[in-house]
Amino acid sequence: MCSRTTARSRTGRPRSAEADTAILDATRAALVELGWSKLTMGDVAARAGVAKTTLYRRWANKSELVVDAVAVLFDELQLPDLGSLRADIEHVVLEFAALLERPETKTALMAVVAESTRDEPLRDRIRASIVDRQKRLVLEGRQRAQERGELPADRDPATVAAVDALIFDVVAGAVVNRSLVTAEPVDRAWAERLSALLVGGLSAAAESGTDALREPGAAR
Amino acid sequence: MCSRTTARSRTGRPRSAEADTAILDATRAALVELGWSKLTMGDVAARAGVAKTTLYRRWANKSELVVDAVAVLFDELQLPDLGSLRADIEHVVLEFAALLERPETKTALMAVVAESTRDEPLRDRIRASIVDRQKRLVLEGRQRAQERGELPADRDPATVAAVDALIFDVVAGAVVNRSLVTAEPVDRAWAERLSALLVGGLSAAAESGTDALREPGAAR
Amino acid sequence: MCSRTTARSRTGRPRSAEADTAILDATRAALVELGWSKLTMGDVAARAGVAKTTLYRRWANKSELVVDAVAVLFDELQLPDLGSLRADIEHVVLEFAALLERPETKTALMAVVAESTRDEPLRDRIRASIVDRQKRLVLEGRQRAQERGELPADRDPATVAAVDALIFDVVAGAVVNRSLVTAEPVDRAWAERLSALLVGGLSAAAESGTDALREPGAAR
Amino acid sequence: MCSRTTARSRTGRPRSAEADTAILDATRAALVELGWSKLTMGDVAARAGVAKTTLYRRWANKSELVVDAVAVLFDELQLPDLGSLRADIEHVVLEFAALLERPETKTALMAVVAESTRDEPLRDRIRASIVDRQKRLVLEGRQRAQERGELPADRDPATVAAVDALIFDVVAGAVVNRSLVTAEPVDRAWAERLSALLVGGLSAAAESGTDALREPGAAR
DNA sequence: CCTTAATCGAGACGGTACGTCCAGTCTTGAC
DNA sequence: GTCAAGACTGGACGTACCGTCTCGATTAAGG
Structure with missing residues (x-):
């Protein structure tokens, strides 16, 4: 801390x-x-x-204090096994949206990110305290889907990491954009649509002969 | 203005x-x-x-001034017809990322959004000056894809609007998250992967018997 | 100001x-x-x-502000003609003591003088605003005494200035020391004794064949 | 201490x-x-x-510490017998001025006196540690002058004490005022003039039929 | 020799004031 | 009515000291 x-x-x-x-x-x-x-x-x-x-x-300044104050809230996010990748994604989307609806996170998150564009140590702190810790959710969800057979398990590690990162940015970014920028509600219908899009996209890539999401330099 | x-x-x-x-x-x-x-x-x-x-x-205050100062930059975004939905998406993703790399947008965008969480008129101004104007890109790209036959044209209007909005939030959110929060580069490989995911997802939904992205209350 | x-x-x-x-x-x-x-x-x-x-x-700092605030109080000092040098001195001593008894001057005067030992501009300000303006009292009193014949009028200008300065330091210093350092009352008895000492000293010098107070390099 | x-x-x-x-x-x-x-x-x-x-x-606070730190410096003042009251006064004036020229005393003395105007215990400490101890110089000088016959020995004790106190305030006050307030040098010429004034004043009082410096209520 | 208790260093603590900076408003005289 | 200039109120900033406090570690003197 x-x-x-x-x-x-x-x-x-x-x-x-x-x-x-x-x-x-x-x-x-x-x-x-x-x-x-x-x-x-x-x-x-x-x-x-x-x-x-x-x-x-x-704490050196307001930003660092607020990062620490808010970081703990993000650790509350959980990923219970709901039986399918789609249900899991839908659930975490709604959970994350609920978290962003809380006034302390809503007002703080974007502000410290904005500040961090000019403050390297702050950017590191945010990544360490908040961002990187949530990537576990993607990892966990993807592993479960592989165990269930929803996603193929044979990809090379570089591609796996790249797709995990992509999914994280898409989910987190879409929810943040929806709730804070577009300023429209993240309701069940929207969450379902987002999950469908992602699961469809991941499945399509897996089913196509050449994996459209594979890391460029990776053997298949 | x-x-x-x-x-x-x-x-x-x-x-x-x-x-x-x-x-x-x-x-x-x-x-x-x-x-x-x-x-x-x-x-x-x-x-x-x-x-x-x-x-x-x-201008009433610093936030409104800055919104007006950066809004014009977002109007530079264009969507040239590159022959396929995937190429179009990939192109706009890289364009948008390049825009977010400029120091004036990078530092200002998140800041005014953060400010807007507590300032209704500011939120309206941002939506009017920046957000809503960029939705034209999604509309244009989707229409072209329909003309090319990449996407079906028979959906009901509510679903169309909902999917447009979803795509906007996903693309804009993912790029912003990648470049400002995750703080990793939005390069060609990442853009390709994001396009592939989206096109795959949209196609999958279209091909499946029941449109997974359709608006709940809409007739099919 | x-x-x-x-x-x-x-x-x-x-x-x-x-x-x-x-x-x-x-x-x-x-x-x-x-x-x-x-x-x-x-x-x-x-x-x-x-x-x-x-x-x-x-004002640049507390000291300069306080100098300006108290300076005006010192201008209230007057030297009414009471008919003799001794009475004049006695009167101004009591007046000055009364002024130093006022809480605003008592607490401020020494403090700014103390501060001025390390602050050249402040020292100048004090001299200009307070000290030099009170030297007029000595000048006036001495001139009256010369008109009355209590003091000889034939001294050279350098000696006159030197003695005026001496008298100022003796009177001001003695009163300040008595009331703030020794912390004993400046009452009528003390004032009479001080006046007697000064008038005696000045007369003795004047009466002696060689003026004991003359400026070293001055012709007599 | x-x-x-x-x-x-x-x-x-x-x-x-x-x-x-x-x-x-x-x-x-x-x-x-x-x-x-x-x-x-x-x-x-x-x-x-x-x-x-x-x-x-x-020490309870900064003021008391500083009083103790500078008090010892004042004990260095000596009054060697130079053969005449005038020489003795002149010598102690120059000694005292030299002491006040030292940066540690110059800056500290007025400051603690200023502080003492609102701090009774501090005032007592200053009197005990610094002021009262220097009155011995006046006592000693006066006694020597009486032994030499420069001053009469027949005064009553109350008058003697009062004149001693007056001389102390005049000498100490004049030197302090000259060096710290007027901010002009206490050189030999000034010291001679001050001594001449005092000796003249004391002698005049002694010679006059009625002692001008006697304590009001004292029998002559 | 072994307690006992006040000392020592270090440095965190609650406060208070500092002097600076900026926001946003107001006042002037010129245009 | 707008403009440049700059003074205005109000309030937060981050720093610096004050004098107090809590630590664990030293000391002697007294048992």
Whole structure:
């Protein structure tokens, strides 16, 4: 979370663990009430019953604090086995949309991504704390589909990784775009249509003689 | 663009037209140099050789100014007929990615979207100035594919609209997610894979006896 | 007072004159209530009903603001003709002591002088705004005494200036030291004794064949 | 110096004596380099190679620390017998001025006096540590002058004390005012003139039939 | 020798003020 | 009525110190 993980000084008063959690809770509460742009470090400190310096001792700026505060919410996403790839995708789409409907994520996610276009360390932090951790869902869903025989299992590793990455960007991107940019509801009908499109596309590629999704340099 | 459209007074000194373009140019320049969060209204005014009052007489705040400044860039996107749906999609994906690589769009787009989660008028402005105008690309591409016979032409209008919207969210979302969130390059290989997935999905739906993408309440 | 005196810009909104007086009044009030070390720029601004930036636009720091705020109080000192040099000195000593008893001067004077030991421009400001303006009292008193015949009129100008300066340092220094350092009351008895000492010393010098106070290089 | 004098616990680790001197040395060094207002407790602690807690265990605040740090410098003042009251005064004036020229005293003395106008215990500490100890110089000089016959010996004790106090305030005040407020050099010429004025004033009082400096209620 | 207790360093803590910056508004005189 | 200029209120910023606190680690003196 904060840089304390790496072997820290043995002397001096240790940092308060309650402060950490109080600050992150306060940050989420402030996001809900005020949104990203009206959230201030001073306000978070006051809500957490903590001095501003205590915030700055742990986080360099508002963006990093908010990433940490929101990251934990994304870990709640689960991928229960619903019996088919289509059902699994549909479920995670609706789950993800529900998460993005929460005011703390809705307002924060795009803001920190926007900030990260000019802030390399922040981009790394976002990838490590949020993005990369959700790729597990794609991996898990794809493996299950292979076990069920819905998808072929014989692809080479490079293609597998590339398709996993593609599916992640398509699903995450489509949901985010739908709910935040297009600003229309991610309802069951839309989720069904997206799942159908993806499953259809993946199956079509698998059935065609030449795998249309294979990595260019990969042997088939 | 600015609120001048609504019937305004006929008397008094008319607004300077040079000022308008100078301000928007200055805004883009400032976005390139400073990024969204460090761009200030005072700085834009100074670059444009204009008083701050002149900015505020035309735009209510920084977000609206930036939306107008970048909106025009999105109109450059074109959809030349490359002979197949797959090629068309691949081309627009790369075009869109190239647009998002430009520093002024990269830093501004997500920021104003983030801001718009708490600002209804801003959300409307973004949709009107940017989002809705790009949906024409989906419409055009789909119609061409139907003319070529790549896609069936007999669907009901509600389904057509729903699928157009889905494709828009998938393409736009996937590209944005890939380039800004995942932060990996949108290269030809990735674009090919995305096109293949979409064309495969659309074809699969068309070929299957029951159209998997049809609007729930629509007759087939 | 502030640097506005030197030819200023003709354009733009002019500075508020009410703000100036409100700020100086607020500064004096804050000095009375809080003393120098607990006076803050933010508090002064709040009392004056003015933004902090308005303070900083006019004064570079707390010290300069306080010098301007108290300088005006020192102009109240008067030297009415009481008929004899001794009475005149006694009177001005008591007046000056009364001024130093006021909480705003008591707490501020030494503080800005202390600060000025490391701040050349501040030292100049203090001399110009406070110190030099009070030397007029010595000049006036000495001239009256010469007219009355209490002091000889035939000295050379360099000696006259040197003695004036000496008298100023002795009177001002003695009163300040008595009231702020020694922290004992400047009462009538003390003032009489100081006047007696000075008048005695000046007369003795005048009566002695060789003027003990004459400037070394001056012809007699 | 520090509050250790009052009967303290006999057990536990005793306070480090080196720490005391290291802190006071560090304080003087910091005064020279930074001046009063930029001197910080943390900096002094760091210079002294000591924890901040160690400072606060000994001194309640910055002012008291600085008083102790500079007080010792004032004890260096001596009054060698130069054969005449005038020479003695002249000498001590120059000595005192030299002391005030040292950066650590120049910046600290006025500052703590300013602070003491709102801090009774500090005022007491200054009087005890600095002011009262220097009054011995006046006492000594006056006694020598009486022994030499320069001043009459028959005054009543109250008058003697009052005149001693007056002389102290005049000399100390004049030198401080000259060097810190008027900001002009205390050179030999000025010192001679001040001595002449005082000796003249004291002699005139002694010679006049009625002692102009006598305490009001005292019998002659 | 072994407790006992106050000291030591380090550094985190809650506060408070700093001086700067920017947003968005207002006031001036010129056009 | 618009324009450039620039002062205005208001409020957040991130930093710096203050004086306090909590640690674990030293010390002596007293048992």
